[in-house]
Amino acid sequence: MxxxxxxxxxxxxxxxxxxxxxxxxxxxGAKLVLTARREDRLKDLQKKIEERGGExxxxxGDVTKKSDYEKLVEKTLGKFKTIDVLIxxxxxxxxxxxxxxxxxxxxxxVDVNIKGVLNGVAAxxxxxxxxxxxxxINISSSAAHNYFPGGAVYCATKSAVKMFSEGLRQELAxxxxxxxxxxxxxxxxxxxTDTITxxxxxxxxxxxxxxxxxEAKDIAEAIHYALTxxxxxxxxxxxxxxxxQQ
Ligand code: NDP
Numbered sequence: 367m368x369x370x371x372x373x374x375x376x377x378x379x380x381x382x383x384x385x386x387x388x389x390x391x392x393x394x395g396a397k398l399v400l401t402a403r404r405e406d407r408l409k410d411l412q413k414k415i416e417e418r419g420g421e422x423x424x425x426x427g428d429v430t431k432k433s434d435y436e437k438l439v440e441k442t443l444g445k446f447k448t449i450d451v452l453i454x455x456x457x458x459x460x461x462x463x464x465x466x467x468x469x470x471x472x473x474x475x476v477d478v479n480i481k482g483v484l485n486g487v488a489a490x491x492x493x494x495x496x497x498x499x500x501x502x503i504n505i506s507s508s509a510a511h512n513y514f515p516g517g518a519v520y521c522a523t524k525s526a527v528k529m530f531s532e533g534l535r536q537e538l539a540x541x542x543x544x545x546x547x548x549x550x551x552x553x554x555x556x557x558x559t560d561t562i563t564x565x566x567x568x569x570x571x572x573x574x575x576x577x578x579x580x581e582a583k584d585i586a587e588a589i590h591y592a593l594t595x596x597x598x599x600x601x602x603x604x605x606x607x608x609x610x611q612q
Contacts, residue, residue, distance in 0.1 A: 532548070
């Protein structure tokens with residue numbers, strides 16, 4: 367598939383992997399719909415894309431709210447008439463040990479990392495089924511393969527995303543030509559660790575930061591690769607680790 371002129375929705379586009387993916391796909395000619403809660407950051411990104419000759423619609427919203435998704439789809443179809451790709455990227459990672467019972471943070475992770483992905487799929491699927499084609503990229507994590515300290519709930523949410531992706535692929539790819547990919551990165555240098563409130567875990571991450579992390583643009587390249595294979599080839603998983611990470 368060629369990404370040129372394809373209509374691509376990216377959630378969590380206001381920073382990190384979402385922002386890098388927006389820049390990469392816009393360079394390749396995609397028409398973008400960028401969503402997140404921070405409007406100022408989305409506007410800065412939109413300006414950057416437009417200065418480079420690209421096209422991006424920004425729509426602020428919260429992935430945990432179905433009504434925000436309804437508006438997003440309505441506005442996307444209003445402007446671009448179709449939806450070719452959904453990149454379910456929004457996520458957070460407030461790590462802590464289970465015994466600390468930070469249940470509010472568990473709930474947020476379940477709401478954003480799992481329900482956010484489900485809401486996104488539910489919102490775009492009628493259009494993709496009608497089109498008999500499309501691509502869904504879900505950002506899971508190496509956390510779907512390996513537990514790390516304080517990550518019991520986060521790893522569970524990312525395992526859910528990986529398995530949901532496989533179920534989606536088996537249901538949608540043969541019947542409707544809708545390709546589904548789970549992207550599973552190790553440590554990427556982004557703002558994700560800012561959501562950690564637990565002091566012990568923050569210390570662990572300081573130690574880890576001596577390692578060379580992946581860059582957000584590395585994941586953007588992986589997403590571009592998954593999206594640009596021939597329609598006959600579904601890239602199921604991309605599991606990508608920093609060379610120095612165990
Ligand atoms: P960032 O913190 O830079 O990006 C997270 C994005 O999610 C932000 O744009 C944020 O936007 C958005 N977001 C968070 N909550 C919501 C919400 N309720 N509604 C809408 N948007 C929301 O981190 P990354 O770029 O690293 O994270 C992107 C994805 O990659 C996440 O799913 C993460 O779990 C995954 N990942 C990251 C890894 C890493 O090491 N960095 C490794 C493996 C996977 P805003 O606050 O403006 O709403």
